[in-house]
Amino acid sequence: MDERRSRTGVIICVAIVTLAILAGVGIYQFKRANDLELVVTNQYTHAFHEMTDYVKDVDYLLKKSMLASGPAQMSAISSEIYMQTAAAKANLALLPLSGSDLSATSKFLSQVGDYTSYLATKVINEGVISESEYEMLGKLSDYAQEISGQLENLEMQLNAGQLSFEEGKKSIMAAYASNEISFDSGMESIEKSFQNYPSLIYDGPFSEHIETLRPVMLEGRPEYSREEAHKVAADFLGSERGQRLAFSDEGGGTLPAYNFVGQLDEKRTVNISVTKRGGYVLYMLDNRSVTEKALSVAEATEKAREFLRRQGIFYVESSYYEESDNVATLNFAALHGEVTLYSDLIKVKVALDNGEVVGYEAKGYLMSHKAREIPEEMLTIEEAKQAVSSHLIVEETGLALIPQESMREVLCYEFKGKYKDNHFLIYVNAQTGQEETILMLIESESGILTV
Numbered sequence: 012m013d014e015r016r017s018r019t020g021v022i023i024c025v026a027i028v029t030l031a032i033l034a035g036v037g038i039y040q041f042k043r044a045n046d047l048e049l050v051v052t053n054q055y056t057h058a059f060h061e062m063t064d065y066v067k068d069v070d071y072l073l074k075k076s077m078l079a080s081g082p083a084q085m086s087a088i089s090s091e092i093y094m095q096t097a098a099a100k101a102n103l104a105l106l107p108l109s110g111s112d113l114s115a116t117s118k119f120l121s122q123v124g125d126y127t128s129y130l131a132t133k134v135i136n137e138g139v140i141s142e143s144e145y146e147m148l149g150k151l152s153d154y155a156q157e158i159s160g161q162l163e164n165l166e167m168q169l170n171a172g173q174l175s176f177e178e179g180k181k182s183i184m185a186a187y188a189s190n191e192i193s194f195d196s197g198m199e200s201i202e203k204s205f206q207n208y209p210s211l212i213y214d215g216p217f218s219e220h221i222e223t224l225r226p227v228m229l230e231g232r233p234e235y236s237r238e239e240a241h242k243v244a245a246d247f248l249g250s251e252r253g254q255r256l257a258f259s260d261e262g263g264g265t266l267p268a269y270n271f272v273g274q275l276d277e278k279r280t281v282n283i284s285v286t287k288r289g290g291y292v293l294y295m296l297d298n299r300s301v302t303e304k305a306l307s308v309a310e311a312t313e314k315a316r317e318f319l320r321r322q323g324i325f326y327v328e329s330s331y332y333e334e335s336d337n338v339a340t341l342n343f344a345a346l347h348g349e350v351t352l353y354s355d356l357i358k359v360k361v362a363l364d365n366g367e368v369v370g371y372e373a374k375g376y377l378m379s380h381k382a383r384e385i386p387e388e389m390l391t392i393e394e395a396k397q398a399v400s401s402h403l404i405v406e407e408t409g410l411a412l413i414p415q416e417s418m419r420e421v422l423c424y425e426f427k428g429k430y431k432d433n434h435f436l437i438y439v440n441a442q443t444g445q446e447e448t449i450l451m452l453i454e455s456e457s458g459i460l461t462v
Contacts, residue, residue, distance in 0.1 A: 054105065065099035066155065069123060071451055073152035076127060077145060078400040078435060081446045082134045088449075089131035096124035123151055145402070226266055228380045232289030240269040240285040247292050247322075248273070252281050261287075266377065268293050275299075291377055292322075296360075297369040301337040304363040308332055311339040314366040315359040319343065324376075327357065331459045337363045338370070345376065347383050351411040354379035354420065383412065386422055389441040395424040398439045398446045403428040413438055413447065423447055 072092045079085040100120050126147065130140055235243070237258060245253030255273040259282075262268040268284040275281060275297075283295040306314070312329050319327060327343035328351050334340070338360050345355035356379075360370025392408055399405065405428040412420045423438040434452040439445070452459055 062099050062102035065095045065102065066120070069095050069099065069120075070152055070155035073123070073127075073148055073155060074430070074433060074451055075435075075449045076130075076148055077152070077430060078403050078437060078449055079446065080398055080400050082131075084446045084449065085134045085140075086131045089127040092127045093124045096120040119154070123155075126151070226286075226288075226378050228377045229266075229286060229288045229291070234288055235269075235285070235290040237269050240287070240290055241271060243285050243290045243292065244269075244271050244283045247295065248281065248283065252297070256281075256283070266293055266374065286377065289377075291373065292371065293373060293377065295368075295371040297367075299362065299367075299369055301362045301364050301369070304337045306339075306361075306363045306366055308334060308339050308341075311361040311363055311366065312341055314361050315341045315343070315368065318359060318368045319357065324357065333459075334363075339363055340370070345380055347385060347412070349410055350383075350385055350422070351409060351425070352379070352383065353411055354414050383420075385412075386442060389422065390424075390444055392424060395439040395441060395444055396426065398444050399426050399428075399437050400430075403430050403435060403437065410441065411438065415447075421447060427452075 069092055072088055072095065076085065076088045076092070079088055100117055103116060103120070130144060130148075134140060241256060241258065245256055247253070248256070252273060252275060255275060256271045257273065259270040259272045262270055262284060267287045269287060270282065270284045273281045273283075279297070279299050281295065281297040284293040285291065286293055312332075316327070316329075319325075324345075326346040328346050329341060329343055330351075331342045332339055341359050341361060343357045343359065345352040345357075354375060356375030358370070358372040359368060361367070362369050396405065396408075403426065405426050407425075407427040409425045409427075411423055411425045413423055414420050422441045424441050426437045426439065428435060428437070434454065436450040436452065438447040438449075440447050
């Protein structure tokens with residue numbers, strides 16, 4: 012009897028251990044499957060958003076191509092379109108849909124890249140783009156814009172978590188066993204979800220070049236001590252904010268500076284940086300919460316101008332702006348007579364409740380501002396305008412110095428105008444008549460951006 016009970020106990024123990032092992036294996040397999048599911052979903056999401064970005068950029072580039080009149084611009088735009096369409100197709104292939112489901116989108120992207128390459132080759136060989144070819148470019152752009160707009164809600168639902176790649180997916184355990192994951196036919200609409208929200212270029216066009224420059228405005232300027240820099244910062248902020256400043260640390264890079272911070276109350280702080288050489292304010296940021304709006308952007312722009320004048324900066328032209336959380340971020344470029352200096356940029360943040368300046372950034376100005384020699388011999392506006400596409404309805408003209416990738420500045424006529432429902436800036440070399448670049452303006456209630 013005791014021997015039988017002993018054998019029974021052993022069997023029960025073995026059974027318990029076996030069940031525990033099986034449960035552990037099951038939990039491990041389930042966790043592994045869930046981990047795989049998360050990785051695959053992230054890959055799909057990344058591919059989807061990448062594809063979205065590239066295709067929307069293709070739409071913008073197609074619009075620009077309608078205004079390209081010279082071989083250099085057409086060739087540059089065509090090359091960029093070709094790269095964007097190739098990248099979009101690569102990400103499209105990663106989405107969990109069958110090849111036949113994606114054939115229409117893939118064909119569209121291929122045709123866009125091939126067609127613009129053909130036109131670029133034609134222009135380089137001194138050919139002329141015909142009206143019918145321009146019409147085809149317009150149709151391609153309209154199609155890209157239409158399919159993007161139709162499926163904007165789909166991306167919003169995806170970002171809001173109302174739609175996910177989990178829907179229509181096979182059982183993850185079955186998928187793990189077969190080494191494949193697929194989606195149902197309802198997810199085929201992803202092929203038309205080409206919506207991209209372009210980033211605001213707060214510093215206006217031509218701002219990226221300043222990263223590789225040396226701070227010419229600081230050359231030959233005296234070195235400031237920490238105490239001297241502290242006084243500059245306090246004077247810049249005024250008595251109420253400036254008296255609570257304390258030294259924080261030192262910044263390096265191309266613009267070495269002293270950094271200070273002031274704790275104004277439990278939630279409000281102000282940070283300010285002053286260059287070691289020259290004692291110029293590099294940036295200031297006051298994180299005050301602005302809960303209401305009482306000023307317009309135009310009124311805020313005038314407040315910013317008054318502020319800049321108090322800092323000894325008089326000759327500037329306002330350009331692009333962005334409005335967020337009841338704060339207007341306003342951008343100013345320096346002027347040389349009637350010539351806008353797009354390299355010399357200053358950004359001012361104005362609270363729209365009382366007009367207080369709560370932000371300032373002058374890196375572009377400090378890196379680039381210097382005396383310019385403007386060429387005396389140049390084309391007339393009418394001569395330069397001959398390089399502008401007849402499709403653009405010109406509304407404003409002006410002169411501007413714009414930087415090139417070589418860091419050389421080029422004097423250009425700036426033509427602002429309208430094509431269909433979009434505004435563009437076209438820059439034509441004021442000495443050679445060559446079309447230098449085309450920018451598209453995206454205007455909304457919250458600001459103006461360029462692509």
